[in-house]
Amino acid sequence: MARTPLIAGNWKLNLDHLEATHTVQKLAWLLRDAKHDFDDVEVAVLASFTSIRSVQTLVDADQLELKYGAQDISQHASGAYTGEVSGAQLSKLGVSYVAVGHSERREYHGEGDEVVAAKTKAAFDSGIVPIVCVGEGLDVRKAGDQVEYTLAQVDGALKDLPADKAKDVVIAYEPVWAIGTGEVATPADAQEVCGAIRGRLAELYDDELAAGVRVLYGGSVKSGSIAQLMAEPDVDGGLVGGASLDPEEFAKIARFRSHQVGL
Numbered sequence: 001m002a003r004t005p006l007i008a009g010n011w012k013l014n015l016d017h018l019e020a021t022h023t024v025q026k027l028a029w030l031l032r033d034a035k036h037d038f039d040d041v042e043v044a045v046l047a048s049f050t051s052i053r054s055v056q057t058l059v060d061a062d063q064l065e066l067k068y069g070a071q072d073i074s075q076h077a078s079g080a081y082t083g084e085v086s087g088a089q090l091s092k093l094g095v096s097y098v099a100v101g102h103s104e105r106r107e108y109h110g111e112g113d114e115v116v117a118a119k120t121k122a123a124f125d126s127g128i129v130p131i132v133c134v135g136e137g138l139d140v141r142k143a144g145d146q147v148e149y150t151l152a153q154v155d156g157a158l159k160d161l162p163a164d165k166a167k168d169v170v171i172a173y174e175p176v177w178a179i180g181t182g183e184v185a186t187p188a189d190a191q192e193v194c195g196a197i198r199g200r201l202a203e204l205y206d207d208e209l210a211a212g213v214r215v216l217y218g219g220s221v222k223s224g225s226i227a228q229l230m231a232e233p234d235v236d237g238g239l240v241g242g243a244s245l246d247p248e249e250f251a252k253i254a255r256f257r258s259h260q261v262g263l
């Protein structure tokens with residue numbers, strides 16, 4: 001089954017709404033004439049809550065072929081949860097994607113499997129596709145337990161998720177030791193775990209569902225490394241942090257096909 005590659009930029013705690021507007025304008029301009037190598041690649045940016053409305057206005061007004069999303073979602077639908085943002089609120093802003101279970105949420109906000117599963121469900125309940133982030137830390141990698149550790153996170157995030165939702169989930173394998181460190185996983189490292197994730201999806205659901213789910217790699221992705229990562233059979237895109245703040249670099253990443261070997 002053909003999977004549409006997804007290149008998603010996670011801006012994290014960067015860019016106010018004016019900077020976000022400028023970044024999207026520049027990105028759209030850089031990608032405007034990329035039709036030949038870009039047609040079937042989806043590009044998205046995950047903005048701070050304060051920027052989403054501005055990004056929406058721009059994307060709608062200029063009919064940009066750019067998706068956008070949020071970096072977090074409340075597990076609750078409404079109520080006395082000060083500071084939280086619900087799926088319904090995000091959905092009203094035309095959000096397509098939301099990151100769930102990012103390692104920075106797990107580490108700094110104590111989000112464990114239960115919360116990640118609840119947020120995954122909350123996203124689907126509002127018609128938003130969750131990008132579920134999983135991946136091991138350095139100690140786990142050194143012990144050689146990266147596959148087992150990451151698959152346990154996949155099990156936790158998808159617990160009780162029915163197949164009609166799971167078929168649309170996006171999973172991002174982000175080894176924590178590669179995030180923001182400049183140390184990108186080798187294509188073989190990425191493939192090992194991304195392939196195992198697809199295998200686990202086949203066990204949890206079935207082969208057909210597993211074959212349709214997009215599995216991204218994240219961790220110091222740059223324009224110089226994306227093409228080789230994308231050449232791996234089970235890597236369907238990138239979740240890009242730092243490099244997504246630079247529209248020129250991010251556009252180059254999105255146009256990975258133009259610098260894939262042999263093209």
Ligand SMILES: O=C[C@H](O)COP(=O)(O)O
Pocket residue numbers: 010102174178179180181182218219220221239240241242243
């Ligand atoms: O969500 C994105 C990842 O945390 C990767 O961030 P990075 O590209 O800055 O390493």
